[in-house]
Amino acid sequence: MSQTIFDKSTAGRHAGSQLPKLSEVQGDIPANLHRKTKPLLPEVSEMQTVRHYTQLSKKNFSIDTHFYPLGSCTMKYNPRGVHKAASMSEFLQRHPYQLESSSQGFLECIYELQEYLKDVTGMKGISLAPMAGSQGEFAGVAMIRAYHEARGDFERSEILVPDAAHGTNPASAVMCGYKVHEIPTGPEGDIDLEALKAAVGPKTAGIMLTNPSTLGVFERRIQEVSRIIHQAGGLLYYDGANLNAILGEVKPGDMGFDVMHLNLHKTFATPHGGGGPGAGPVAVGERLKPYLPLPMVTKEDNHYRWLTPEDCPNSIGRLSAFAGNTGILLRAYIYIRMLGRKGLKRVGEFSTLNANYLMAKLKQAGFTLAYPKRRASHEFIITINPEKKKLNVNAMDFAKRLLDYGFHAPTTYFPLLVPECLLIEPTETESKNELDAFVDALIKIRKEAETDPDLVRNAPHTMPVKRLDDVKAARELNLRWKSKD
Amino acid sequence: MSQTIFDKSTAGRHAGSQLPKLSEVQGDIPANLHRKTKPLLPEVSEMQTVRHYTQLSKKNFSIDTHFYPLGSCTMKYNPRGVHKAASMSEFLQRHPYQLESSSQGFLECIYELQEYLKDVTGMKGISLAPMAGSQGEFAGVAMIRAYHEARGDFERSEILVPDAAHGTNPASAVMCGYKVHEIPTGPEGDIDLEALKAAVGPKTAGIMLTNPSTLGVFERRIQEVSRIIHQAGGLLYYDGANLNAILGEVKPGDMGFDVMHLNLHKTFATPHGGGGPGAGPVAVGERLKPYLPLPMVTKEDNHYRWLTPEDCPNSIGRLSAFAGNTGILLRAYIYIRMLGRKGLKRVGEFSTLNANYLMAKLKQAGFTLAYPKRRASHEFIITINPEKKKLNVNAMDFAKRLLDYGFHAPTTYFPLLVPECLLIEPTETESKNELDAFVDALIKIRKEAETDPDLVRNAPHTMPVKRLDDVKAARELNLRWKSKD
Amino acid sequence: MPFIPHTKKDIEEMLQTIGASSIEQLFDEIPKDLRSGELKEIPEGLNEQQMMRLLKERALQVSDDLNFIGAGAYEHFIPAAVWDITSRGEFLTAYTPYQAEASQGTLQLIYEFQSMMTSLTGMDVSNASLYDGASALAEAVLMAVRANSKAKARKILIPMTVHPAYRMTVKTTVHNQKIECIEIPYDPKSGVTLLETLQKYNGQDIAGLVIPYPNFFGQFEAVDALTDWAHAEGALAIAVVNPMALAILKEPGVWGERGVDIVCGEAQPLGIPLASGGPYAGFMCCRQEWVRQMPGRIVGETTDKDGKIGYALTLQAREQHIRRSKATSNICTNQGLLVTAATIYMSLLGPEGLARVAQQCHTNTKHLVDQLTQISGVEKVFSGSYFHESVIRLPKAPSEILEALALCSIQGGYDLSKDYPELGNALLVCATETKSETDISLYACALEQVLHANKKKVSELKTVTVSEN
Amino acid sequence: MPFIPHTKKDIEEMLQTIGASSIEQLFDEIPKDLRSGELKEIPEGLNEQQMMRLLKERALQVSDDLNFIGAGAYEHFIPAAVWDITSRGEFLTAYTPYQAEASQGTLQLIYEFQSMMTSLTGMDVSNASLYDGASALAEAVLMAVRANSKAKARKILIPMTVHPAYRMTVKTTVHNQKIECIEIPYDPKSGVTLLETLQKYNGQDIAGLVIPYPNFFGQFEAVDALTDWAHAEGALAIAVVNPMALAILKEPGVWGERGVDIVCGEAQPLGIPLASGGPYAGFMCCRQEWVRQMPGRIVGETTDKDGKIGYALTLQAREQHIRRSKATSNICTNQGLLVTAATIYMSLLGPEGLARVAQQCHTNTKHLVDQLTQISGVEKVFSGSYFHESVIRLPKAPSEILEALALCSIQGGYDLSKDYPELGNALLVCATETKSETDISLYACALEQVLHANKKKVSELKTVTVSEN
């Protein structure tokens, strides 16, 4: 059943209509450069390939097949029309170095997207170059460094990061050569301001945070945080992963942030592709504009062109060979055009409505909220700790059992500071019916945990495989297929 | 789980980006013509639609997911490239009445397909108009009638049909106003020539047969059959459903047939779409050319144009509003271009090789062949009668259990004259590995029938539903969704 | 070997198992003198890359004009989701759902299609498709003759306002069974069938009356009166309708006193691309009492061994594979994939979306006709309102004008002068919801230029953005 | 409301459950003075139909020329099956496979991808992708510094024959960590890095040497000697390769005595469309001993509770979501969908198909260079053989010539004069397997005309059928 494509391979077989015709004279690559062994690629027919990968695809949960309330990931509907428009052959066939004079329609889209995203974020400059959130973070922190160094300030060696932050935040800071200083969170999910005050100083290059935070709540004293950091000479980085919650409601630029990234593959509905691609444009206030990474598009006399290193002598440089994940940029552009200004505002409103409704229902059903006194943003956390203590069934068991009920699991065990947590993000594209069904499933699972706990502990039962042994995967590393004979 | 789309509907919901903008002035359709009740169409979001039908699709077996040896149906690989090429926007957007001067590229394809199919069949004239095999049959028999009547012969009221024939053959003859006379088959699968001789006479308008027949064997005395019918003044109709077996090997025109259809959705790999569409071009010898149905394409001075009723005064007329299933014609054309003359011949060779191999393996495994002394054509029959007698497990049980093993069932209980039959057609696009796996599954099922017959009798066990109650479906007719409240 | 997976070793092993020395030998039952030589007309094969280039060249020779032709095939906007899902291998490459347990996707979808179609038409029962609208009408005529209790009734009345190609198709199909189709002329003023014209068939052995809606000219027939006339005469009323129009117009199930008996038509407007005329999908609905006379597949809800709901082909005793020469029709392969597209389309559009499309088509066509008839020499042919097509008269032969318009990248309509010479230089035009104001002005402007060679140039207009619709 | 399914009734009921009077109220924790006004730059929304027309207009302003540009992004033929399957919702709209049991499709596919890539490169381990080739090289440099046992080694040698944008990307990425990138000049005759040039770094604290293959000029570096030099110096050898070339060229795993340590590069040639430069997929492979230094996701085979084989993300302790500030990289979202396409592409092509594509690209480029250099004033810049790109010198500024060629619908190559002013009017040209003889002649002919404005006209050539390749 779960044969690999290599198990289906037979030496000498090929998909005949995929073989290019060879010219008679075959050039002159010296024989000593040729490879000696045939690479281990499958030798299968076209139909075998189609069948194998079609069958594999059926083993995935996805937005097109399942409710997918994976917190912090904004798994919303990815409009099919957007995918189709972005897949027009003119866009797909355009070489990255095709002349600007032959590319105006494409450059226009990219330019307009830059303008739109500045509006959405309240920022003054933007580069669409970063290829995902974490590269956006890297670029943002690198700009913070460039800014300080340009002022001759080489002392700032630390980036502050709240303990609730996503793992990419500290990792990105380190990639930029900074030390990371963790700031604790208070009991209601806001940053511990006293701890923050104690931490800032001349070594503070900046702080990275997301608001609403990954705890699913809005940082109420954000203006004070901003004041503290700025007074210490640091800058504020905004992790835009949660922008969906506040689209059209609050702008990071207005909250006092100096630099931020957006996750187009979250907020702007570009499909996540089983792991990517995404795009993580980085937007900045006036101070950081000179440092934006290349390339960017500018408009001069109705003509669009790429900005060059000569145009931007202080740019931190390039992040990729070409212009980043332009196909994703195009999708975000199209999505924005479809939603329009009203539609974008509704995203914030309805993702928040859905999260608060789901939270209220789960509370009614007796589940334990991590922050019961707070509004949910577009996501919220419940903790399975009470159930674990009473029934010895943990958050992961609940998560796995949800799969059997046809729901993708919420994010589990993140953020790290809430024990046995499920971070639940329904997004605005789910209907009330779907949310109600999800609540019903969680209630049923809790009942199962009471009456037949092993059923839950051994879940899932209806997936292509039962619960997998992660420890074995890491201990007996098997990272590629090898012939049995 | 198996909710209908109506169960997911909520009054007042809609897929916002599919609503056209309305002009302010809205025309003048009189109010008394308006409908009074809202039609029962689903009111769902775009994502709900995508999810519902994506999930539904996953409940199907198909060529892209499973071996599908459905006898008489030629379920071979449908090349993805063909589908893509035929889906180019210029082809999809062309209105059927778009001017010929604006359509030459399309007409050229259709014209060349006509020429190619004449070559393949050994016929002299062709019309691509029929939209499936059965409409081709209708057109062919209607031409036979037109031919006799044009000669002032109004006495011929019967069409002969072998008892092994597909149901469409007698049904088509009747649609053309003929009586059907069945001709029995001999013990080795050939037509009973004595019975044939006894049946022919002045009432004989013609005979419909397919060669190789639906029994999976070649009618060896086809030349004699032809002589008998022609001597009686009748014409021979060839049901092209089995053409895959003899592509590039024998031409129906050379066997003495006067008229035939082709099933492009079988022999020429156009996908069957869960029931259609197909295309059933009808090809004729010299005598029947004047009667071909419209439209057809002709070429004059490098210009392609449709033939009109004025060009073809004796045509039997039209079979559809436009030019038939042109999208399917285009796919067949492209498939032929990809295979080329050598590739087409290989289709006959390898479909025959696969069938004979599978037959030999099943014989070795102890299954009972319907015609053990014969070569298989591209398909062959085994009978489960011995198993049924011994174990009380019938052909349908075997068929249903095969589904659990991940194989679509062969055709069951057709042709009617072999009891408990499975008509097996592997096609040329399956690999030896797949055929071997299929044999293994049948052997295992027979073993199950011996050790745990209920397992087989109650199969399938792993499909979205267990065995369905056909009797109830017909007795308690429920043909459309009705609201429960 | 394109699409054939056999290696040399495979072939050898397989022949050995069979006990044959060559593939050639497997054909030894075929008389030698029948074995044919090479295929002569077929060129050498192309790999996928070569093929794609060839087909792109062909496609370039099919112009991508602004289309104002209707006449039975309508350009509507098709949401991307429709064909994205329809083209999934599981729908695209499945066979007819004979093995119900392995075909629940297709079967449930057809059941949903049947539900949508019966509701749109106001009927009790729908089948799972016929070939196209024209052949569906032919089947409806055969069905009416079968169903009609007056055993000898073999006459069918077909107004000339039915699509000419539909009438030809009906004739080709039914005349072998000695059914007579009588064509009913239309009122030259209103372009519809007058009740008076039917009166001369009072008391005759009429099996059925066909009622087109909207009719071929886009006009609205007096459906209530026609339906009642048919029933008064013991004839079955057969509606042939555009399903898109039924999103806003009265459904045939409530026409007249009792509603019609059979409704058929072309499902193409429901998410199926123009594609040169096919594949489309004919549909047919009827009242419960006629269900056993219905041609084509029908899906019913049932239960499995565990009592769980499932779907299966039903009433198969009507069909050729069971009933053979006594079947209600010879149809076997139908237009399943197009039903898939139509079902998804209707689900995406919903009642509101479908109504809006229908409404906007009407509005646009009215706007088009208003603009075109302001051009001197161009006039409306019929009085009364219409749906989304209308007939205009030109000062010159339409064929000439259409060729001239094509030079401006406009396909201007359907030339009626061959089918209806009595109407003179008549042209049938259509502007669906896909046309913007600019598109319509572009047409008007081009026609003005073709007829009078002056005024603003088309090229000027073309620069206006076309995304405003 | 596009994509939002809520009805009025839903909203009311939901607010009631929450105990809020309006959606507005749900934002009451946000300081009032922060609430923002309307979005100003964003236009009104468009429905799908309007949007498709707008985007078609934009697409029309992107010309669809014959493309002879390479320079790190290569136009190869992509079989239809690749994206038909890749675009299936289950691949397209899934997240990173954190819930392994519900993601076996993606996980097994990545495992197969890793298997294919390790074999192509001759390495032990592959990850599941990085962003693109350039950022993969940057990660490889960081990894080499981490892995290198000489604790203080923070110097990396990068030949100038590495893609200029890759060098910039590496610099941007690594300089914050105080890693020094030293650029190594090339031999102006052969366009490759000479061993002599490296000798001056003998005995220095070099962490790694980057070896491009083929290099940016299309030429073949002396990979065995370079690898051995690196190892002799205690440096890691990092190959940055075109995976397509490895279908026929010696894999980095066997370069020199011991093979390289890390191989990275751009997977774009494997079934990923040009698409203006992204999304593509960076890949990275390494020897077993460095696996714990690898950035990015890795999938491993394991078993489930019943002992059945399954797949899961593994060695997650290297990654940011577990190890946070101590992770091997900050990468999280990667290029999974492109890996899907590349895997299907490699499966369809197989070893034979991939080798043929590589071979034919080489042959075509050679043919192109031969034809272009027959034009007076056009000459080859480097001696020695090349893969599927080569540098020619023109008699005028390439930028001018490229604009002129574009008027003949030809994108003629990559202008090297900015990045390598020392080469003069140099142009990098490339003809992949997608180019026919006619295409190549068309280019030669157009260039001839642009330079010398005479001889046969381009338009004549264009009528020749282009499906012959």
Ligand SMILES: Cc1ncc(COP(=O)(O)O)c(C=O)c1O
């Ligand atoms: C809160 C948060 N920040 C940052 C990221 C990193 O974004 P990306 O995965 O696009 O690199 C994510 C996504 O996983 C996230 O959820």
Ligand SMILES: Cc1ncc(COP(=O)(O)O)c(C=O)c1O
């Ligand atoms: C032998 C035979 N004849 C005729 C037909 C009818 O062809 P179609 O289904 O295209 O109408 C079929 C297909 O089902 C068949 O197998």
